[in-house]
Amino acid sequence: MDRTTLKEIDPNDDWVKIRTIDLHTGGEPVRAVLEGYPLLNEASVLEYRNFFQKNQDFLRQSLMLEPRGHSDMYGVIVVPSQRADFGVVFMHNEGYSTMCGHATIAITKLAVDSGWIEKVEPLTKVIIEAPCGILTAFAEVVDQEVVSVSFENVPSFVVALDQVLEIPELGVIRYDLAYGGAFYAFVNAIDLGLKCDRTNYQKLIQAGMLIKKGITTNGVTLVHPYEDDLSFLYGTIFIESSENAQVDSRNVCVFADGQLDRSPTGSGISARLAIHHARNELGENHWMTIESILGTQFKCQIKESVKFSKYDAVIPIVKGRAFYTGRHEFWMDPNDPLVAGFELR
Template sequence: MDVAQQLEQNGAIKCIDMHTTGESTRIIYSGFPRLTGTLLEQRDQAKSQYDNIRKRLMLEPRGHSDMYGAIIIPETELVHSGEAHIGTLFTHNSGFSTMCGHATIALGRFLVDTHDLTVFPRRNDLKPDLAAREVKVNIHAPCGLVRVTVPTTEDGQKSDPSRPVRFLSTPAYCAATNLQVPIPAEVRWPELGDKASIEVDISYGGAFYALVDIHELGFSTGLRNFNLDSVTFAVKKLKRHLETDPQVRKALQHPEEERLSFLYSVMVVDHEIGFKPDGVSGAETGLCYFAGDQIDRSPTGSCVAARMALAHEKKLRVKGESWAYNSLVSNYFNTGAFTAAIVEEGIPIEGQNSETRYGVVIHVQGSAYYTGALSFVIEKNDLISESGFVLQNCTQ
């Protein structure tokens, strides 16, 4: 038996790596401990009991501070009811998120391509549309049901990477517009100068986003020819401040579930630039800071839903109108933009946690590609990699 086989016998965690416009998705399909309960209960259990494994897979030396992951969850309450084919938990450098568009796009392809029923027990329930050359996959994410359509080869047995994956979001809604958030002197960054407040919007697309125009932050050149380190410094200060602002905290209350009610990200937007694919009415660019100050390489699919909901609220976008959303990476390569359109509106979002909201369902599409297949192990006495680390933290 060679060393690889010996290590595998010690309990390997098996993963497929993919990227969507340069943003990684490490799909954990075997070896993660079995979780129980509803999907949100499984998320709680993963956080409380197995966070060291999340760190091991996301952080150094197996990952890095900007790694992203998706854990396959075969059994959830929506899988049991027949509404979903499979569930997932999304992971990042500091925990577990509630929705992720770029990972959903990658997952869609993987779930069509795998025929291993130990990985995807309901794989045979997928019914390819051979005329349209596509198949629908319903994924239960912590925010709810995400309906994914994956292009396929002619026989319907494999995904077709030459055409984009698309998904229908859970209901997205604008939570607050044009908030004037005071910026105390101790929070301000150099480019802001003496400006006492900035304008911020809060919108939900499966997670909550604070949306702010790059020019509001004092960066006159927008997201073109700008200093990334300077914007990062500003957003780090801003995000921590927004999490304490009373009007922001009020906007973050999701009607249905307290566990969805937190600020996931600050999205810095430049409405004036962006690669524009054929067939869209316009384009813009966003720079997404999420979790523990990760920067999304992709246009951020859940925030695309949030931005469309915000534009709908401001009467800037109508049902059926297509728009392109870019990241720094898609602008650089002139490919990889996400496109989106509103397909349903006026959907009530009700619950005991806050007032009723009215949402929209967004059609989002983009492309994902495979980058590798991996088996990760942990050897006895390996304290350094047992829970992973981030180099910057080693200076403390």
């Protein structure tokens, strides 16, 4: 038997077929969905997000959860856009994100490498419509290879600083609230006796979810100035100093239903830039380096200050690298009792 030769196996006509390219950015997975989702006529990305949430959520569950994914899988659905080169709908184990920096870096690399956008050296510009607004990304191209990606995020702003909340399981915590395409609570890890390392993985998830629940229930009310769909606390970000002298600090983000970001969290460090700016700790055009729980790094800086409704906001720039991990065609057999996926922890 020649095990390198396989008889052609084709899905039945009534099976759903989803084609993807998988990547990672800083260790955080990105499953980019290219074919298989239904498309709408002249819809905005927010309309796509609402449509997928209400009518196609079994596809998200099937792609993100086991047996095709896992509890920490992350995805992005590429859709047409009337306002940009293309649109993106972000998804995870619980639902749909409003912004994602690591996925923006990955999909920009894929768009340029795939020829959706003509590859131009040294920088190829890509305009992306995300649920939170328009993102401007730049692929750095050297000898026809995309070696890094940076993007200008939406206006990012501080909601509240130095807030205090008692959480029975954790005691009194101090936190900041800021927006970088999604709303985050920022907590110093040392205040909880935690380290942002792999040995504290489960403790960080547990504490992050308790803080998110506590703030959502008893903390500051979050209201996006223009879109009600964006008015919710997405995650908790723990901050600590880095042992690497070339790195400014470490970020660990716990989001959705207890997912822990392997990357430094692009939208999260965008919100951090707004906090640093509000505290007069960081000016424009000064690069910071933030590392993840794995030690992978994003660079970030404030491009400019802007007014965003009532908020004094900043336009962040975030820079990182993405890498391909595979190409897939997933099949959903309607007779499979686990076709919608499952989750075990």
